[in-house]
Amino acid sequence: MVLAGFSLGAAVAQLVAVKEERVRALVLMHSVLAPARLEVDSWPERLFAQAHFSEGDEWVEADEVAALVEFAGDALEVFTYPGDGHLFAFDGWHEYDEDSSHRMYERVSDFLGSLD
Structure with missing residues (x-):
């Protein structure tokens, strides 16, 4: 099972993925949660993940990412x-960046294609 989410949906996907044994991959787009919010002692060995966000996104905290x-x-x-x-x-949204969006979706596609 793969979970993915955008913004708040990424946070929800992350919370579920660290606890649900069937989840093998996670794609976080435009958000991450710090480990303290996950209520687990360690990152599950079964879980591989990608996180994608813009450098200056005011909703993504650098200390949480680190x-x-x-x-x-x-x-x-x-x-x-x-x-x-x-x-x-998000195509059509005022923050849409075609190049970054394309690069992100290519990376996500490559990631998903690499899973067993």
Whole structure:
């Protein structure tokens, strides 16, 4: 099972993924939660993840990202994109960035294709 979410949906997906044994992969787009919010002692060995957000996204806290990177280790890939748009991948939204959106979806597609 793969869980993915955008913004608040990413936070919900992350909360479920760390506890649900059937989840093998997680894609976080435009949000991450710090380990302290996950209510688990360690990152599940079964769970591989990607996180995607813009460099200046005011809704993504750098200290939470750093803590999650340390907590998840090699199981988490983090990708940042130029700009400060929160929902840069939403076509038609005022923050939409075609190049960043395309790059993000390519990376997600490659990630999903690499899963067993």
